[in-house]
Amino acid sequence: MKIAVVILNWNGKTLLEQFLPSVTSYSKEATIYVADNASTDNSISFIKTKYPSVKIIQNKTNGGYAKGYNDALQHVEEDIYCLLNSDIEVTPNWLNPILNTFKNEPQTAIIQPKILDFKDKTKFEYAGAAGGFIDKYGYPYCRGRLFDTLEADTNQYQNTAIFWASGACLFIRKSTFQSLNGFDNSFFAHMEEIDLCWRAFNLGLTTKYSNQSVVYHVGGATLDTSSPQKTYLNFRNSLFTLTKNAKGSLFLLIFTRLILDGVAAFRFLTQLKFGHFLAILKAHFSYYSHLNVLLKKRENSKQKTGYFTEKSIIWSYFVNKKRYYTQL
Numbered sequence: 061m062k063i064a065v066v067i068l069n070w071n072g073k074t075l076l077e078q079f080l081p082s083v084t085s086y087s088k089e090a091t092i093y094v095a096d097n098a099s100t101d102n103s104i105s106f107i108k109t110k111y112p113s114v115k116i117i118q119n120k121t122n123g124g125y126a127k128g129y130n131d132a133l134q135h136v137e138e139d140i141y142c143l144l145n146s147d148i149e150v151t152p153n154w155l156n157p158i159l160n161t162f163k164n165e166p167q168t169a170i171i172q173p174k175i176l177d178f179k180d181k182t183k184f185e186y187a188g189a190a191g192g193f194i195d196k197y198g199y200p201y202c203r204g205r206l207f208d209t210l211e212a213d214t215n216q217y218q219n220t221a222i223f224w225a226s227g228a229c230l231f232i233r234k235s236t237f238q239s240l241n242g243f244d245n246s247f248f249a250h251m252e253e254i255d256l257c258w259r260a261f262n263l264g265l266t267t268k269y270s271n272q273s274v275v276y277h278v279g280g281a282t283l284d285t286s287s288p289q290k291t292y293l294n295f296r297n298s299l300f301t302l303t304k305n306a307k308g309s310l311f312l313l314i315f316t317r318l319i320l321d322g323v324a325a326f327r328f329l330t331q332l333k334f335g336h337f338l339a340i341l342k343a344h345f346s347y348y349s350h351l352n353v354l355l356k357k358r359e360n361s362k363q364k365t366g367y368f369t370e371k372s373i374i375w376s377y378f379v380n381k382k383r384y385y386t387q388l
Contacts, residue, residue, distance in 0.1 A: 061163060063155060063231075064138035065090045066117075067146050068128050070097040073106050075146040082149045084111060089155050090142065091115065095132030097122040124248035125227060133237065141237060145228045147278035149178060157272035158231050161219075169236040169265035170257055172225030173273035176213055183210045185277040188226025190217035191269035192254070195373040197317050198302035200224065200254060203269075203385045206377050211384060215271065222269045223261065223367065227253035228277050236260060244300070244357075246350065250290065251297035258305040262364045288335035295321060296343035303347075303354040307363040318344070320374060 065087050069076060076094070083092060094107055095117045107114050117132045129143055140162060142155075158171050175188040184190060189204030189211075203222075204211045225231075230253055240259050243252040257267050299317060306313055325340040347354075369388075376382045 061140060061159060062138040063090045063140040063142060063159060064093055064136045065142040065144055066093045066095055066129070066132060066136060067144050068095050068097060068125060068132070069099060069103055069146050070122055070128075071099045071101045071103065072146045073099075073101050073103045076103060076106060079147060079149055080107075080111060080114070082151075083144070084114070086150050086152050086154060089159065091138055093117055093132070093136060095119060095128060097124075097128045123245065126243035126247045126249065126252040127245045130242040130245060133234075133242065136234075139234055141232050141234055143227060143230045143232070145277065147178075148229055149276040151274045151276075154273045154275060157270050161268060161270060162231075162233065165266075165268075167266050168268050169233055169260050170225050170267040171231040171273075172222065172267070172269050173229055173231075173275050174213070174217075174269075174271050175226055175228060175275055175277050177210065178276040178278045181276055183212050185228075185279055186210065187228045187277060187279050190271070191220075191222030191267075192224040192226060192257075193369055194223060194254065194258075194367065195370045196368045197313060197320060197372060197374075198298045198306065199320075199373050200251070200298070201370070201373045201385075202226075206373065206383060206385060209377075209383045216386070217269065217271060219271055220269060221266050223267065223369075224254040224257035225267050225269075228279075229275050232256075236265060239263075244304075246353070247297045247300060248293065250293040251301055255297075255301045255304065258301060258367065259361065261367065262305060262362045264364075288339040291336045292339035292343050292346075294343075295324075295340050296346050299343070299347040300350070300354060303351070304357045304361055305363060306367065307365045310358070 093115045097119050098121050117135050119131045161168055172191055175185045177183045177185040184204035186205055189202035192200055192202045194200050203217045244255055321340055325337050328336040
């Protein structure tokens with residue numbers, strides 16, 4: 061079983077300088093690729109000079125995370141893809157637990173490692189932590205991270221099935237990626253991995269967490285968490301995902317989301333975060349403009365019940381004050 065580590069890059073020479081050394085040092089089992097999204101800096105010349113063994117795939121345009129990987133992975137022949145953010149430091153022996161799981165568990169299609177915070181390596185990192193879930197209304201949360209509350213890692217979360225794996229470091233069988241037709245290009249970036257994992261779930265495939273594989277993620281290095289653009293993509297793409305994949309009455313789900321997102325927008329307004337307030341409005345307008353296409357994708361999908369383990373993570377966190385996954 062061969063594995064490819066594929067790092068998506070866009071004008072990220074500084075990140076490659078910092079984080080590529082750990083990947084090349086601790087990934088002897090893998091072929092390493094950098095998939096470049098039409099960078100205008102000198103990323104490519106840097107890799108060719110400093111890391112000639114790293115293979116380069118040059119995409120013609122910057123299609124974001126979704127299209128960037130869809131285009132690049134057409135040129136990767138290995139059996140297992142590791143989609144790795146350019147702002148991640150990997151650790152010794154991070155690949156072996158993943159490969160062993162794929163070899164011994166044929167039904168496991170997607171795996172996420174333990175993702176800790178590069179800036180504070182005792183704590184989980186926001187984007188993925190110890191594996192992701194969603195509530196009934198499509199809001200994502202993780203073991204080890206509920207909203208902005210990050211837990212210290214005490215090895216409290218063991219290997220188990222999860223609902224979604226973080227796109228910061230996601231392992232997937234090539235056969236699975238191809239059978240799902242890859243990511244949905246319309247997402248551009250953010251939450252496309254949740255959509256991918258949800259579609260795999262609806263086909264009866266398993267996504268797992270591996271606590272023996274550890275990586276450290278900076279987070280926000282390519283798009284800052286305070287960016288209204290990130291707010292826009294997260295809210296819009298969450299609605300995209302829910303519409304495409306959720307079982308049940310879609311009208312009731314979306315109506316409830318409209319109310320909940322309105323509360324979130326009002327909260328931003330009271331905090332004088334006008335850019336984020338407008339981003340949520342923009343997200344809903346974009347969603348409704350895409351609705352006909354999304355409904356056609358919904359018709360072609362196989363929605364499965366039992367996709368959520370928590371009815372409303374917002375109610376649990378903000379009203380019932382449950383700050384940790386173990387309290388849910």
